[in-house]
Amino acid sequence: MIRLTRSLAFLLALLSGAAVAATELRGTGDLGIVIERADGAVVVVDTSRRIAIGRIEGLGDLSHASAVFSRDQRYAYLFARDGGLSKIDLLTGRVAARVVQAGNAIGGAISDDGTLVAVSNYEPGGVRVFDAATLAQIADIPAVGADGKASKTVGLVDLPGRRFIYTLYDAGEIWLADLAEPASPRVTKLTGVGRLPYDGNVTPDGRHYLAGLFGEDGVAHVDLWQQPLAAQRILPQHGRGEEKLPVYKMPHLEGWAAVGDRLLIPAVGRHELVALDLRSFQEVGRVATYGQPVFAVARPDGRYTWVNFAHPLTDTIDVVDNLTLQVVHRFKAGPAVLHMEFTPRGHEAWVSVRDADRVQIYDAATFVRKGEIAARKPSGIFFTARATRIGQ
């Protein structure tokens, strides 16, 4: 059925020149993309019908890729590892604009008003800002830390008020860029936040930015509602004195839904999640997991967190009850689970299984498998509803 629909779509594509048949009116709120990490392509998916509706190629090196969406949820902005920034039209299946803006990049964000797209670059280290409509470059913010050297930048997210916050990996700093006047960004720099901050994210209310540290214990925390801005070290005793395991894949600080007063984050070098109280920022517990977590993605209602793991334990997913901090379900999804994404109100979880060349779709309450979509070496899954969320 899926193959037939795809064949029809491709036939229409040949006739119409587009990779997605735009012969009928349709909304985009239930669409999404799946990255094909080895092919430089994305599969466009319809999450209501659980099918692929098209494929867009020519997007560069997507071996690490992420995406944000335009306010109207029609366009995805893809951040590719090779520095490529592509604006793709989910309805026509065309690349609407594309620029190779750096040598090596890791992620990006879109401003709250939808007018600016920022990219976080490794090479040259820094953040560049582009017009969301045309991808014309508007600002360039080299990430030269207090050590005088350019740092890779990570953990770039948007904040209310046309601002962005991100982390300098090598220099161990957190910068906040205010783009009120886009051509002249005003940058606030927090130095000495910790060694090798490898990722950062903001809570769904846009208030608390957390940057995980690879080079030492603890997490850097910035309460964005407090002036002057400052980074505090939280979880300082976390893991002290214990031998860390080799880390074969960096944990990611992503997928934070409204989790009430508690957030689960991956522990580095341990088979654990750490539970953080979002009022006190104290550790309130740990969850022993199957392997070293890579993604801990909260279901949108915040009740459960789904967790996948680093090499070599990549075939398993743990489901954690956020109330009891227990693993309530553990299952083998397939070889190399790379990413998980919930539908906007959380009724389904979509899981990319890289070495099975497919995305598997689960009922998020019963864990029953409801469908699958073929995709070559799938990695990131991104749904358009992210357009409505701060920090995503």
Next chain:
Amino acid sequence: MWWRSEWRCWLSAAAISVAAGAALADDVADPEKLANLVRQDCGSCHGLTLKGGLGKPLTADRLAAWDREQLTYIILDGVPGTPMPPWRSLLSEAEARWIADTLKQGALR
């Protein structure tokens, strides 16, 4: 004469190293699986195209200055204080050496 015995020593040494080189290709049980590991899992940090990411580029020209032994032991023992982990618990010495050789030759498929 002294040069004759030296010549024989040199010949034996050459023969041994040629034999060792030939044997290496057979030491790895599943080269395809190993190549997939390098692309997909090493590639998480070093890039699927090996052009770098959080980790350094691993293209043949970038590795030219490193010898095979150094690379093998970096793979096995990691680089402490950086995100490069030791793979010793997951890879044999022969496998690490195969990876080092393959990367240095730019021969990863």
